Amino acid sequence: MTDSDLRYEGGKVRLHVEGPLRAGETVLLEDGQAHYLLRVMRAKPGDRVSLFNGSDGEWLARVAGVAKRSCTLACERQTVPQTSVPDLWLCFAPIKKTPADYVVQKATELGVRVLQPVFTRRTIVTRVNLERMRANAVEAAEQSDRLDVPECRAPLGFDKLLAQWPKDRTLIFCDEGGAPSFAEAALPDGPAAIFTGPEGGFDPAEREALRALSFVTPVSLGPRILRADTAALAALTLWQSIRGDWR
Amino acid sequence: MTDSDLRYEGGKVRLHVEGPLRAGETVLLEDGQAHYLLRVMRAKPGDRVSLFNGSDGEWLARVAGVAKRSCTLACERQTVPQTSVPDLWLCFAPIKKTPADYVVQKATELGVRVLQPVFTRRTIVTRVNLERMRANAVEAAEQSDRLDVPECRAPLGFDKLLAQWPKDRTLIFCDEGGAPSFAEAALPDGPAAIFTGPEGGFDPAEREALRALSFVTPVSLGPRILRADTAALAALTLWQSIRGDWR
Structure with missing residues (x-):
């Protein structure tokens, strides 16, 4: 298990996901997002990424399981409460x-x-x-x-x-x-x-x-x-x- | 001789040139500018375009001579006096x-x-x-x-x-x-x-x-x-x- 934040030149890796975000929740990434995390960012189990879904704020999650074309992330804790942009x-x-x-x-x-x-x-x-x-x-x-x-x-x-x-x-x-x-x-x-x-x-x-x-x-x-x-x-x-x- | 302004979807055709602009001056266009005017805009003798050079304002010019890879424009009159952008x-x-x-x-x-x-x-x-x-x-x-x-x-x-x-x-x-x-x-x-x-x-x-x-x-x-x-x-x-x- 590594224990580091995934970063690219512009900052930390943040991913938008569709499902709910809460402590203990497991998020499955497939297709483009899995490719990005596994192939482009070379994520390993334990690596930290940030997740958001438009309603639950930003969450710290860790890479849990890694397969060939998908991976799972385990939600740990909310790091930023939900905010919105002006109307x-x-x-x-x-x-x-x-x-x-x-x-x-x-x-x-x-x-x-x-x-x-x-x-x-x-x-x-x-x-x-x-x-x-x-x-x-x-x-x-x-x-x-x-x-x-x-x-x-x-x-x-x-x-x-x-x-x-x-x-x-x-x-x-x-x-x-x-x-x-x-x-x-x-x-x-x-x-x-x-x-x-x-x-x-x-x-x-x-x-x-x-x-x-x-x-x-x-x-x-x-x-x-x-x-x-x-x-x-x-x-x-x-x-x-x-x-x-x-x- | 046609007698129309050359226009593209965004407005009238304006070209930046290097030499002086004054009444009676002939401007030679080659390379990319000639290609643009002749092939892309399909300019014909008599067509009007606007020219500027950074110091003499904007000039109305007409396509005068047309060759295979170049064309000449005849300056007629200044249409806009020179201005600059803020510093x-x-x-x-x-x-x-x-x-x-x-x-x-x-x-x-x-x-x-x-x-x-x-x-x-x-x-x-x-x-x-x-x-x-x-x-x-x-x-x-x-x-x-x-x-x-x-x-x-x-x-x-x-x-x-x-x-x-x-x-x-x-x-x-x-x-x-x-x-x-x-x-x-x-x-x-x-x-x-x-x-x-x-x-x-x-x-x-x-x-x-x-x-x-x-x-x-x-x-x-x-x-x-x-x-x-x-x-x-x-x-x-x-x-x-x-x-x-x-x-």
Whole structure:
């Protein structure tokens, strides 16, 4: 039996698991997670890893049994109580694969609760791989010390998103056509969502529709043209700094 | 002769060129730029593109002559006078290829003047491809409506960076070990630089050395662990919003 924390260059190994976490519980890892722990990290019985499941906080667990394609972990004790990120969603027009992966990863690190793809008029991408989104979000949550994984929702059309919008949630729409800056915009406290357009931006009719809604606040992100993925990350950063948990 | 603006999904085609731009000037494009214009954009004589060189503003030019591997453009008139981005540098520990490309691209969009790689104790990457950095910066400047390209400097060691630091430039160091938030930190006006560490963060001795310097201001970027590239982009965004040209 070894007795050391498994670490990689970015910190200690943390894994998101689905089942309950409590003292004495045994967790079975298979597939990608087992491969990562056994082959990439070369885990041996006794090695310590951290586990979280989105509701039971973070737990210290030890590698117990090791098989060819799976391994078991024994939960020892809770090391961090459960916390959540601020009530912020990201609604985004789906973009090409690599920038989309990046948005999901970064939005998770910056701290969003919900990732909501939205098809707009100028959206070029025609389908969203939710499984891939979810895998990226899990990996980013593991590496960012989060204790939950953002909810990856199925895509909605622009009109449907607005029709079923919860009115108490401010929709902060990144408007390239001139709007107050994030700091100047009178952003209310409470639940919020950032909405960013596709590569070609929002259509004029979409901008008009958004600006007519009482729950929408348009904001500008400076004088340069930002790519869709950059705009999403900049807006999330500014919200966390002004209304979120970076204060 | 056609008579239309060349456009791609993200907007009009803008190219960075090296030579002077003035009425009547002919600009020769070769290699990658000629390939892009002729093969990717299928430019025809008469098509309009925008040119900038970092000092003469933006110019409207027309495709004049077309050969197999090159083409010439005729400058017509200045459409935007020269502007610059705020006096902000990014000093960053070099990171793996893909995140590094991303940092260069995003930092250019967010508006930095200088990109300065810095080797720190925990830096894993051992060399920096300056030509690749420069190519990424040019492409990002073309697509973000910038009229200049950030200067890509040769890497420096941590000690050398600090020894030759211009004392009137605030060095904002992203400290994972606890510091005031960006909004709370008393950031002075005037020239500034963001400094972000490698995947494994700054070494304790480096943090101590930084904190002892009069021109250094430590800041925190929220309660979650951000990857090196995310930290750089979040810090640039916050500086632009608080002290830069997003106000």
